Amino acid sequence: MPKTLPKIDVSAPICCAPVAAAPVDDRAALEVALRLKALADPVRVKLMSLLLAQRDGSMNTRDLAAAVALAESTVSHHLGQLRTAGLVESTRQGMSVHHAARRDALSALCFVLAPECCR
Template sequence: MPKTLPVVDVSAPICCAPVSAAPMDDDAALQVALRLKALADPVRIKLMSILFTADDGEVCTCDLATGVGLSESTVSHHLGQLKKAGMVEATRRGMNVYYCARGDALNALRQVLDPNCCI
């Protein structure tokens, strides 16, 4: 029988002590791991890069698909995973969905991993 995965809301930026502060409890470690898992794919990293460097901060799914060379449905799947992890936000305009990166979520994750980074 397959192992049941925990259902955890990771849509809000992570908020816990840095990993270097003290040994993490199970819940905090799970919170960090789920967010890192959402980013642990080359396509998702590339999507985040495109979103962060977008001139107006938002990019249509169709343009993201072209940017990574995949179908819109595949890109939508990856964006859905990033959205569940709180890394991107989506806005629907007619038939199109526009995405923007949530810098606050990535900054919070960076602070948890290394609070001395980029000071």
């Protein structure tokens, strides 16, 4: 049976020294790993790509589901994983839920992984 990772709040953008700067402590390693784990699925990568392409706003669950050819419930599950990792924010607008990429969280993750690419 796989080892269960401890629950920590990863909703805020990651804030630790770059992993290449020095060996990271256990907590920082866990924070990075949980965010990467949320992205370690092809559907979630595609959803992030779709959301990042929306320069002027967000996309609703129905449009995202159509774009990835999956049921809305499946897409909602994937979006929930991305939201838990702090990479997506969701807001209810009437009867639908709109989702947007948290660019600050993605930039912070990129910086932690490879600070030279983010200058």
